[in-house]
Amino acid sequence: MSKKKKTAVLIEVFLFSVAVVWVIPVISTMQVSLKNGGFQNYKDVFSTRINDVLILPKMILNSFIITGGTIMIVMISASLAAYAFSKLRFKGRKFFFVLLLSCYAIPILSTLIPNTLLIRNLGLRGSYISMIVLLATANIPLAILIFKGNFDGISSTYLEAAAIDGCTDFQVFLRILLPMSKSAIVNVLVVLFIQVWNDFQIPLVFSTDPEKYTLTLAPTFFGLTQNRLDLPHLFASIVIIAIPVIVFYMFMQDKIVEGMSMGGLKE
Template sequence: MSNAKKKNLLIEVILFAVAAIWIIPVLSTVQISLKNGGIQNYQDVFATKINEVMILPKMILNSVIVTGGTILIVMVSATLAAYAFSKQVFRGKHFFFVLLLSCYAIPMLSTLIPNSLLMKSLGLRGSYISMIFLLATANIPLAILIFKGNFDGISKTYIEAAAIDGSTDLKTFLFIILPMSKPAVVNVLVVLFIQVWNDFQIPLVFSTSPEKYTLTLAPTFFGLTQNRLDLPHLYASIVIIAIPVIAFYMFMQDKIVEGMSLGGLKE
């Protein structure tokens, strides 16, 4: 066997081992979720009701509302702010950009108590608005950083040419900058969806009733049956949580490759 074939074989073995490290826990989770009752465990989880409301579909709806609202706010505000930081000229631009990024260094856990008191005083604790607002503010700095890095790589000649043709800043942003920033848009969408959908702290603190629980709280709800640990139903809820994330990533995978092939045009 030649050295090249030995090297390729070694690489394949390493990749297989790494893949096994990730796949084995997934298979174990599915196996435990089917223990004893089999597929009936999933049916039991879906059929569980509180106040005549099927709680798991309600959790899924809550997650869709919170995730969708957060992504909408972050995408609109972050793209506009990043465009201003990248292409506009105003006093204190560098200072405000550094100040914004410094907010990302503040752990969300350290702000839970003051945010909880704030939302309670505003009468918003236990509402979708409180969760969407806090998740959006926590993710805006990172989104701005990603978008600004992409906008910085786009040639100013496109903006100057659009200005000569009489285009306003908003039209230039919407019809020139954003279409050229497809890789950044797709990547931010994927990162936001995964982070917001999987967030546990904010829904745990700011959802005051099971009717407002998001899907990430399902394991804490289904994990106990008659004050004892119910592993099959616990793991069934974990599998259900993972399915939307996997499906979303598989759907966006082609978009990521397509966006990267388009790329941002640089000077």
Template sequence: MRSNTAGRSAAYTLTTVMAVVFMLPLVWAVVSSVSPSPGTAQTDGFGFGNYTTMFRYGLGFPSYLKNSLVVSIGATAVTILIAATGGYAFARFRFRGKNALFVLVLSVMMIPYAALLIPLLVWMKDIHLQNSLIGVALVLTLFQVPFSIFMMRNSFATIPRELEEAAYIDGCNSFQAFYRIMLPAVRPGIVTVGLFTYLAAWNDFMVSLYLLSSEKAPLPLALVNMRQQTMGVIDYGSTTAGVVVLTLPAIVLFLALQRYYIRGFTSGAVKG
């Protein structure tokens, strides 16, 4: 009994220390964004001058926010659609070459991220999706689909086949059984895939840098462009304000969906 108590105390202490360590950079960014500093919009006393500068930069914060939302929501929606249908097919159907096709899908994860950007840039230009938010969303979907299909395949594999058979007996066809029975049963896996994809697209910088102009920049790219002010001097105040604004939506979304996210990883999403 005493050893169990000591073990729990050590675990709580370790997790608390880790939480503090991970939170320190964010706390530092919040404090720095409102603190007075020479060369920034907030030179006298604490205030929100840096946030005002950040919101007024370029085309304005709402424009860059809209670009980020289009890219993130678009990539998330397409990834969930492909991963759910593809994962269900790999988990339930038998067809020639299924294992080889599954390995081929997973092999995309083995290709270095940067190695595909130049070919994708040429391809997007050929299909007239260069400098397009839709094009960026599709490219990000390409990088997220293999892992997402892997997770959804394993999530569907943990659902008893008797549920589908009962649906067929009740008169459902294959699509109705998939939509009404299977999708609700793997909701944690779907939320996990969606949250993972959304956060990756929300924070993406490299693809937007290659494919988009500054007028269509999402928040991460606009934030980098904002850093360089007159004579190349970095505006650290506005930069930290942008980091805080960029981080908060992701934190709120994760906290709201974390119970599904954890269940998605622990209830079959990572089982072979």
């Protein structure tokens, strides 16, 4: 066996081992979720009501509302900001870009107290908009970094040609940069969906009404039955949380690989 084939075999064995390590907890979670009641555990979780409202479907709806609103705000604001930092020339551009990225290094836990006071003073605690705004501001710096990296790789020749044809800065952004940045858009979309959907801290602190809970809070809600730890229903809720992320990732897998291999047209 040649050295190249040996290397390929070792890589495959390593990847298989990693896959096994990741799959075992998933299988164990599903086994525990089916313990005792079987699929009745899932039915119980879905049929639980609060104030005549099916709480789990409501959690799923809340998660989609908050995730969708956050993604919309971040995609629009981050792409426009990245365009300004990448292609426009203005005083203090590098300073403000570094300042913005430094915000990403601040742990979100360290901002919970001031954010709580701010949201309370604005009368927004427990509302969708408070969670959407906080999640958006936490994810904008990373989105700007991804978009800017893609915009930097797009040749300025296209932008200059569009400007000669009479396009404004916004038209250049909308008609030239965005169509050539599909890979970056997909990458940002995937990262945002996974991070916002799985966020636990913001909904836990800022959703005061159980009817505003997101799906990530389901384990804290279904994990206790008559003051006892209810593992089957707890793990059933965990499986339900993971399903949308897994389906979304599988659906976008080809686009993710394409995004990793494409960074726009280089100078």
